[in-house]
Amino acid sequence: MKLLRYTHLNLSLLLFLLLGGWGTFFYFAVIDEVMDETDDALANYRDIIVGKILADSTLLASEDRVIHSYSIRPLGPEEAEDYRERFYDAEVYIETEDEFEPVRVMKSCFMASDLKYYELELRLSTLERDDLIAAIFKHLVALYVVLLGCLVFSTRAILKSVFRPLDRLLEWLKHVTPGQPAPPLDPHTRILEFRTLNRAALDMHERAEKAYREQKEFIENASHELQTPLAIVRGKLELLADHDNLTGEELKEIDDMYRSLNRAVQLNKSLLLLSRIQNGQFSQTTEVDLNQHVRQIVELLSEVYEEKQMTYAIQENGTCTARMDESLAHTLLNNLIKNAIVHSPDGGHIDVRLDCREVEISNDGTAALDPQRMFSRFHKGGTHKESTGLGLSIAQSIASLYHIGIGYRYDGRHHFLLKLAN
């Protein structure tokens, strides 16, 4: 979930509950006040009527049925004994309107000048009160909806603008890859924390870039510097071997040196290749026919690994072409196929399957490789002393240079899958 959405959702939920709670409380408080008002009015009315009746007892028989209606009923002494004043809502029939109307009723008791108890029933129409309550309710709901809407909308807008520098930073981070020029990032924003974050990101990138560059340059320079001494030793050994009066024993020694030297040469070449791939020094992109390369590689490698007595099957379901440097395409396929051969038991079987956008290389094996480490430099799964430990690392670098997915799975056989981007 995005930070903006998460924050916004939480804030909205909070606002929804708070405003809802507050609205409900407000509504009931107002209603309570309105009810009180009616009851107060009734009490005042009673005081007036009782006052009038005490002054003029003829009014005891009177009644009013127009707006504020009242009626008086004599009470028996027992009834009067524990009389309680009450308020309640009721409906009365209005003849003129021919309908029932809601009223608030107050029943009260008083002693008239004849020392008898009477019950005074006062009725006050609550039509207006109910209208008022309905109006309050309506407006409150409208207010609630509008307020909530405005708040939700504006918090979103504010959050969005607050998070904009963060979004920019994240977008920038997405485009940062070591060894490649980073897109520009303007560190200036009004928010201190984001400014610090931007600066830190830029700073980190710069340092990472520097370390990366230095490491790269170091490997490249070291490899280059090694070429000359290697060339000298190789040349000297070749000259030495060419002397006529050498014994077989001596030649054997020279051969051992020569072969060890060759491993150093290969290792150095591989390191150089790796650093050149990562430097993006291969810019000649052409449409490469992978099928043809696979056929050629399998043919050559089957000769080189003749003594392993492997069997090979190339299944071409389609023509697989990729836009890349031809020599790198060759190296990529060559390293994977060679890896498959070298790590297969003698007499094993290699399958290469080519589809339009996929190449899968499968070989026999006894246990799954460690997918975390198999592509790392100098990680050697087996005990192959001649392996440089860079083959798969180079393959992966090439694949990532051209955005080719490289996958591995094990189901009793090793499967390496190249997935070309569309």
Next chain:
Amino acid sequence: MKILLVEDEKELRDTVKTYLEREKFIVECAEDYPAAMSKINDYDYDCVLLDIMLPGGSGLSVLAHLKRMRKQESVIIISAKDSIDDKVEGLDLGADDYLAKPFHLAELNARVKSLLRRKKAGGDTSMVLGNLTLTPDTRQVTIGGKEIALNRKEFDLLYYFVSNPNRLINRTALAESVWGDHIDQADSLDFIYSQVKNLRKKMKTAGAQAEIKAVYGFGYKLLFDP
């Protein structure tokens, strides 16, 4: 045949010089940029072996200067910096070949000879060793006037042998010249054995005067007594 070797590393210079002199080439050396420039200005050579990174300047400027003077020297760039850019730039400037360090001396020798053949023969680039004639352009081999059929690898092997007659060549150098980068992890180089065996048989059957001799534990030698 006169060769100018421009290389700043003394040991390497000596090694290459010794090897090429055994091939009856006359080799002169220059160890830095000014020396290379003055040699080029003063003398003519058949072939120049040119290192790119030189004290005092770039080998590429030497090359450019050579081409400006419209000299006929063939140029092979030998560089420790096996970079595509250098290669492309060098070849664009008019170099004939590019060889990355560390190279096999036999390989360098084969390249030099190939260039010189191309230059002097006026079209005929074939190599002759007694009754054996090998034509790289058409990939044809005749022995005693009769053409013999060789597959691609056998031809490449023979070409390497014929370029370096009477030289002991290590299996690794042979394997690399034919199989290129494919052999870098190979556990054994025994596969060379069966290929050379076939080639040897074919040559013997056809009655070639040159003969491939196996040197146990090391490699092979093409024996030819002129």
